[in-house]
Amino acid sequence: MKKNIVLLTLMFLTLVSCDKYLDKLPDNRAEVDTEMEIEKILVYAYPQTGYLLLSEFMSDNIDDYGPTNPYSDRFVYQVYNWHDVTESDNESPERVWTAHYYAIAHANQALQAIENAGGATTENLKQAKAEALLCRAYNHFMLVNLFSLNYNSKTSASDLGIPYIETPEEQLLVAYPRGTVAEVYSKIEKDLEEALPMVGDSYYSVPKYHFNQKAAYAFATRFYLYYEKWDKAVEYADKCLGSVPKTMLRDWEYQSTMTQDIGAITEHYIDASLNANLLLLTGYSKVGLVFNNYYMYARYSHGSYIASHETCLAENVFGGSPSSDYYMTPKVYAGTNIDRVIFWKLPYLFEYTDPVAGIGYYRTVYPAFTADECLLNRAEALVMLGKNDEAVADLNTWMHNIYKTDTDLTATKIRRFYNSINYSTWNKSTVKKHLNPAFEIGSESGVQEALLQCVLGFRRIETLLQGLRWFDIKRYGIEVERRVMNADGEPAEKTGELLKDDLRRAIQIPQKAIDAGIVANPR
Numbered sequence: 001m002k003k004n005i006v007l008l009t010l011m012f013l014t015l016v017s018c019d020k021y022l023d024k025l026p027d028n029r030a031e032v033d034t035e036m037e038i039e040k041i042l043v044y045a046y047p048q049t050g051y052l053l054l055s056e057f058m059s060d061n062i063d064d065y066g067p068t069n070p071y072s073d074r075f076v077y078q079v080y081n082w083h084d085v086t087e088s089d090n091e092s093p094e095r096v097w098t099a100h101y102y103a104i105a106h107a108n109q110a111l112q113a114i115e116n117a118g119g120a121t122t123e124n125l126k127q128a129k130a131e132a133l134l135c136r137a138y139n140h141f142m143l144v145n146l147f148s149l150n151y152n153s154k155t156s157a158s159d160l161g162i163p164y165i166e167t168p169e170e171q172l173l174v175a176y177p178r179g180t181v182a183e184v185y186s187k188i189e190k191d192l193e194e195a196l197p198m199v200g201d202s203y204y205s206v207p208k209y210h211f212n213q214k215a216a217y218a219f220a221t222r223f224y225l226y227y228e229k230w231d232k233a234v235e236y237a238d239k240c241l242g243s244v245p246k247t248m249l250r251d252w253e254y255q256s257t258m259t260q261d262i263g264a265i266t267e268h269y270i271d272a273s274l275n276a277n278l279l280l281l282t283g284y285s286k287v288g289l290v291f292n293n294y295y296m297y298a299r300y301s302h303g304s305y306i307a308s309h310e311t312c313l314a315e316n317v318f319g320g321s322p323s324s325d326y327y328m329t330p331k332v333y334a335g336t337n338i339d340r341v342i343f344w345k346l347p348y349l350f351e352y353t354d355p356v357a358g359i360g361y362y363r364t365v366y367p368a369f370t371a372d373e374c375l376l377n378r379a380e381a382l383v384m385l386g387k388n389d390e391a392v393a394d395l396n397t398w399m400h401n402i403y404k405t406d407t408d409l410t411a412t413k414i415r416r417f418y419n420s421i422n423y424s425t426w427n428k429s430t431v432k433k434h435l436n437p438a439f440e441i442g443s444e445s446g447v448q449e450a451l452l453q454c455v456l457g458f459r460r461i462e463t464l465l466q467g468l469r470w471f472d473i474k475r476y477g478i479e480v481e482r483r484v485m486n487a488d489g490e491p492a493e494k495t496g497e498l499l500k501d502d503l504r505r506a507i508q509i510p511q512k513a514i515d516a517g518i519v520a521n522p523r
């Protein structure tokens with residue numbers, strides 16, 4: 001008990017020191033009522049360092065524009081090439097690891113405080129307990145999907161997991177056993193299922209910065225999709241999206257009528273009042289600069305070639321893709337040492353630690369879960385259940401919401417399109433890539449594979465430059481080939497590859513954790 005009191009005191013000192021900063025960001029999570037102390041602890045049960053830049057730069061959404069481009073550094077070079085990262089950075093694997101375990105420590109402290117108070121005896125305490133369990137589950141979910149191989153029913157009973165911490169602890173680097181991926185998923189499911197009946201929105205002043213009910217259902221949908229429990233993924237997606245999913249989606253058509261100013265658009269994208277934004281997180285991140293019209297990290301970029309052959313400007317199942325046919329036009333930045341194609345999404349924020357000297361930290365706000373992603377997750381689960389017509393209905397809903405077309409998709413049209421194009425290679429890219437999941441998806445020319453190609457392609461566009469593509473690459477065993485682009489922005493040389501069984505798909509855990517006795521990932 002003495003250890004818990006000491007740790008609780010340290011946490012409240014941290015809360016006080018950060019009050020001034022929290023007042024500046026669009027995040028009003030610290031509630032004031034009879035459960036104020038527990039609620040303040042839960043403010044810090046969300047990770048303060050995001051995975052977005054790390055996982056996006058490991059994915060196939062990025063090309064290398066050559067060593068003569070000066071806008072790079074050793075950190076992003078190591079990430080892009082799937083090296084074990086040794087360089088320091090606010091978005092390094094070490095920072096991501098520490099931030100998530102720091103958040104887990106706060107979730108566990110809140111759960112301990114609720115237990116010490118006699119349990120969740122009031123409605124507010126029930127919702128606080130649900131939030132703490134969801135935060136603990138979510139942080140472990142992100143850690144296991146970054147630092148372990150992806151879940152699959154064939155090998156996860158032996159694949160290394162990550163430490164699942166369920167009690168308060170003073171030190172982050174204790175030599176906890178890692179267990180297996182299957183064991184981690186089982187514990188996440190336990191926390192998730194305990195939390196879901198209690199989760200609510202009533203005790204939050206700004207629900208979108210907490211695990212509110214719809215965010216919890218969206219998390220459950222993604223979790224069960226990755227867990228290969230397709231029926232559960234559909235069940236929770238239904239609860240999240242309701243009977244008219246279109247009303248939950250991002251209103252791209254309205255956004256296209258706004259003043260086309262990057263600040264206004266990115267601020268709108270993270271607006272807590274939008275139905276599409278289910279859970280918003282703040283974090284230390286340069287993504288507002290890197291995935292924008294700035295030169296930061298411009299050597300490694302989602303450029304015109306990959307956009308016009310693989311993603312948002314490529315020939316697709318809904319027809320040719322001139323940018324004007326999107327409700328929100330993809331932005332193309334081309335010039336000396338820069339070739340970027342993006343949708344304006346995440347804002348560039350800056351936290352000054354010394355306003356006079358002009359120094360501080362890059363920050364952003366990002367949606368951890370959206371209704372649009374949830375819809376596509378349901379479509380994937382429906383395909384795996386053989387409910388093709390329902391899956392195609394979801395694909396049509398997503399497509400008509402973002403793209404101006406009178407075309408309606410059918411399973412036959414989708415199969416015909418994907419069977420008419422070649423699989424992508426390093427120097428001849430297409431929107432179709434070989435899929436090598438551990439679960440069965442039928443033949444490469446079959447309807448199930450075609451529908452999955454469509455789901456994965458749509459989700460690649462939907463989550464572009466937000467880091468989630470990496471997890472589809474892992475789950476589907478998609479192989480990634482690295483290439484250097486020439487002066488004309490075309491593929492010039494293959495420089496590396498990540499095969500379907502490559503152990504580098506699990507990011508190496510931090511050296512400090514290894515030094516503390518936690519087993520390293522095999523290489």
